[in-house]
Amino acid sequence: MNRPAPALLQPRKAPRQARSAATIDAIHTATIQVLLAEGVGRLTTTRVAERAGVSIGSMYQYYPHKQALLFAIVERQLQSIMSAMLVAAQHLEGRDVATVAEGLAIAWLDAKTADRVASRAIYGIAAEFDLGEVMGEAKRQMTQVIGQLLAAAPDARFADLASAAFMLTALLGGSVRMVMETEDSEDSLACLRQELPRACKAYLAAANWGAAQGAPCLRD
Structure with missing residues (x-):
């Protein structure tokens, strides 16, 4: 699959005023609606502009083509999730390891399932892009945030903090x-909400007290 690099998909300009930001929000909302109603194959910038109530000229001020628009939707979703995790991390700072594990798991689930319909639509288009750089940066930020939380936990005894994070x-x-x-069914998500915090707590408990016997698996 010939996937365009992220550098070729950046918007032409960023909104600088409240009115411009509102236009971008309308465009993004309309894009999700068209994706859900007609699929990525029938999505065009013209259809999105019509649904958003903006001119095609206004659309092209920001997104030169369909691929740039779809990439912006994916990026926005990632940024929204990261923002939610940063807020959660602020509330968890200085808490014990088990509380950090449970809090992060719940916050992650909340962020990922805040709009399940839109999330599934976004998953469907993400494969069209080379997201290695974007996802790598998101992973780096998440690992850094988690590492800082674990380092600040009063009961932290990690021999290999970087690997745990x-x-x-x-x-x-x-x-x-x-x-x-x-499947994204109610039952599977309910099970995940119950078991993911437990899995995170169990892993960190083992890493916290047992890692001293093993060599670090990540190196600078």
């Missing part, structure tokens, strides 16, 4: 993605 990031991301990209 990396593994918790992978555990959160991989488990939710597996469910959201497949």
Whole structure:
């Protein structure tokens, strides 16, 4: 698949005024609506502009083509999730390891399922892009945030803090993605909401007290 690089998909300009920001919000909302109603194959910038109530000229001021618009939707979703996790991290700072594990798991689930319909639509278009750089930066930020929380936990005894933060990031991301990209049923999400915090707490408990016997698996 010939996927355009992120550098070729950046918007022409960023909104600088409240009116421009409102236009962008309307465009993004309309894009999700068209995706859900007609699918990515029938989505065009003209259809989105009509649904958003903006001129095609206004659309092109920001997004030169369909691919740039869809990429912006994916990026916005990632930024929204990261923002939610940063807020959660502020509330968890200085708490014990078990509380941090449970709090992060719940916050991650809340962020990923805040709008399940839109999230599934976004998962459907994400495969069209080369997201290695974007996802790599998101992973780096998450690992850093988790590492800082674990380092500040009063009962932290991690011999390999970096590996613990990396593994918790992978555990959160991989488990939710597996469910959201497949059935996304009420039962599976309810099970995930019950079991993911337990899994995170169990892993960190083992890493916190047992890692001293093993060598670090991540190196600078």
